[in-house]
Amino acid sequence: MSVSEIAELQALIRDFADRRDWHRFHNPKNLALALCGEAGELAAELQWLTVEEAAELSGDALIRLRQEAADVAIYLLRLCDVAGIDLGSSVRAKLAINEIRFPAPSAG
Amino acid sequence: MSVSEIAELQALIRDFADRRDWHRFHNPKNLALALCGEAGELAAELQWLTVEEAAELSGDALIRLRQEAADVAIYLLRLCDVAGIDLGSSVRAKLAINEIRFPAPSAG
Amino acid sequence: MSVSEIAELQALIRDFADRRDWHRFHNPKNLALALCGEAGELAAELQWLTVEEAAELSGDALIRLRQEAADVAIYLLRLCDVAGIDLGSSVRAKLAINEIRFPAPSAG
Amino acid sequence: MSVSEIAELQALIRDFADRRDWHRFHNPKNLALALCGEAGELAAELQWLTVEEAAELSGDALIRLRQEAADVAIYLLRLCDVAGIDLGSSVRAKLAINEIRFPAPSAG
Numbered sequence: 283m284s285v286s287e288i289a290e291l292q293a294l295i296r297d298f299a300d301r302r303d304w305h306r307f308h309n310p311k312n313l314a315l316a317l318c319g320e321a322g323e324l325a326a327e328l329q330w331l332t333v334e335e336a337a338e339l340s341g342d343a344l345i346r347l348r349q350e351a352a353d354v355a356i357y358l359l360r361l362c363d364v365a366g367i368d369l370g371s372s373v374r375a376k377l378a379i380n381e382i383r384f385p386a387p388s389a390g
Numbered sequence: 391m392s393v394s395e396i397a398e399l400q401a402l403i404r405d406f407a408d409r410r411d412w413h414r415f416h417n418p419k420n421l422a423l424a425l426c427g428e429a430g431e432l433a434a435e436l437q438w439l440t441v442e443e444a445a446e447l448s449g450d451a452l453i454r455l456r457q458e459a460a461d462v463a464i465y466l467l468r469l470c471d472v473a474g475i476d477l478g479s480s481v482r483a484k485l486a487i488n489e490i491r492f493p494a495p496s497a498g
Numbered sequence: 499m500s501v502s503e504i505a506e507l508q509a510l511i512r513d514f515a516d517r518r519d520w521h522r523f524h525n526p527k528n529l530a531l532a533l534c535g536e537a538g539e540l541a542a543e544l545q546w547l548t549v550e551e552a553a554e555l556s557g558d559a560l561i562r563l564r565q566e567a568a569d570v571a572i573y574l575l576r577l578c579d580v581a582g583i584d585l586g587s588s589v590r591a592k593l594a595i596n597e598i599r600f601p602a603p604s605a606g
Numbered sequence: 607m608s609v610s611e612i613a614e615l616q617a618l619i620r621d622f623a624d625r626r627d628w629h630r631f632h633n634p635k636n637l638a639l640a641l642c643g644e645a646g647e648l649a650a651e652l653q654w655l656t657v658e659e660a661a662e663l664s665g666d667a668l669i670r671l672r673q674e675a676a677d678v679a680i681y682l683l684r685l686c687d688v689a690g691i692d693l694g695s696s697v698r699a700k701l702a703i704n705e706i707r708f709p710a711p712s713a714g
Contacts, residue, residue: 287395291481298485301494307654310444310455311527314433315653317462318534321429322646325422325541329639330631333549336418339473347418348475352484354425354466355477358459365447367456369463373399376460377406386409415546419635423545426642430538433649437531438523441657503611507697514701517710526660526671530649533678537645541638552634555689563634564691568700570641570682571693574675581663583672585679589615592676593622602625 288370292363295356313361320357324350396478400471403464421469428465432458504586508579511572529577536573540566612694616687619680637685644681648674 285293299308327347328336339347362369393401407416435455436444447455470477501509515524543563544552555563578585609617623632651671652660663671686693 287478291478294482294485298488302492303495309441310447311436311439311441311531312653314436315527315530315534315649318429318433318531319646319650319653321426321462322643322649325426325639325646326643328419328422329636329643331419333417333419339418344473344475347473348480349484351466351470351475351477352480354429354462355481356484358462358466359481362459365452365455367452367459369459370395370399372456372460373463373467374402376457376464377402380406384410387411419639420545423541423635423638423642426639427538427542427545430535430541433531433538434535437528437535503694507694510698510701514704518708519711525657526663527652527655527657530652534645534649537642541642544635544638547635549633549635555634560689560691563689564696565700567682567686567691567693568696570678571697572700574678574682575697578675581668581671583668583675585675586611586615588672588676589679589683590618592673592680593618596622600626603627
């Protein structure tokens with residue numbers, strides 16, 4: 283059976299942390315602070331742009347957003363790894379809940 | 391070729407938004423606000439716990455953290471979809487950059 | 499000499515925490531998580547509004563934003579109280595730094 | 607009658623923005639993104655510290671936290687100014703609500 287892409291990324295991040303002995307920092311509270319830090323950096327990339335400018339990023343601005351999105355993902359994936367959360371199935375389960383909470387008008 | 395897990399989740403989220411005509415809300419700035427909102431809700435789940443309590447979540451507390459992690463993922467995946475960011479390769483690229491910025495003591 | 503408004507609000511918040519024996523929860527890391535949580539709730543109030551709608555809030559939407567702004571302030575004031583930070587003079591000092599970092603086009 | 611400390615800080619921040627013609631950037635949604643950005647930077651200052659280390663900050667680490675707290679305050683004060691929110695009375699009103707929601711064990 284093939285390993286999922288998410289599990290694969292988590293293994294890369296775990297290995298990265300392992301080789302630096304960073305487990306001791308990676309508890310859920312610390313990782314939640316780091317996640318908020320990175321979500322904030324991502325927000326800061328877009329804060330003064332118009333809606334239109336933010337929707338048409340290119341060049342350096344897109345590269346920076348890409349890096350911030352990666353940073354958010356890294357801490358989210360690490361948090362889930364540490365807390366024993368299967369992120370892929372959690373997303374599917376949440377979408378199923380949302381499907382009921384927010385019924386689609388007709389469904390296409 | 392098989393579709394990646396991340397692309398698959400993005401397709402589910404895109405379809406969810408499509409059927410509700412929510413594209414118009416899903417621009418990068420709005421999604422960044424939503425991402426910060428969900429990162430904040432995740433933080434709130436852990437805020438008053440001790441480091442030890444947060445590291446041994448179970449039962450309802452773990453289910454709530456799981457749901458918040460899913461919400462963060464949903465908006466991050468949607469933002470990347472809308473902005474044309476390949477999240478999986480961005481994570482790999484960022485880890486490669488971090489590998490240079492933070493050299494491992496010995497490396498395995 | 500009169501007590502500053504900020505110090506007065508901090509005394510109210512401190513007293514509120516004291517009467518519930520909530521000091522033990524109010525360390526800087528927990529308060530930073532709470533601050534991010536409330537900043538996220540404030541963001542969520544505005545996330546799907548247009549720029550124009552968000553700039554002309556009234557009624558319940560304004561009341562909710564008001565409450566979220568208060569929550570952010572409460573945790574920020576509490577964090578500063580706990581960490582021994584004089585918030586008023588910190589703001590003045592930061593504005594002085596910004597005055598140099600971002601010179602105004604003309605007027606001084 | 608004396609102007610409140612909060613109103614005074616808001617006037618300084620407003621003047622700072624005015625002299626740079628930054629009104630056009632300072633709508634509630636942009637300021638909410640900026641607030642989340644600064645709350646995230648504050649979180650990042652504490653993320654890898656132990657609870658004890660974060661509770662005993664001094665020197666450069668305290669100066670950095672002080673600056674981040676000021677940045678959060680600046681955007682919160684500016685947002686309230688722009689949205690017509692009286693932050694001082696909002697905090698008092700929210701504490702009054704919390705007094706009812708979370709009754710103190712005994713003392714009044």
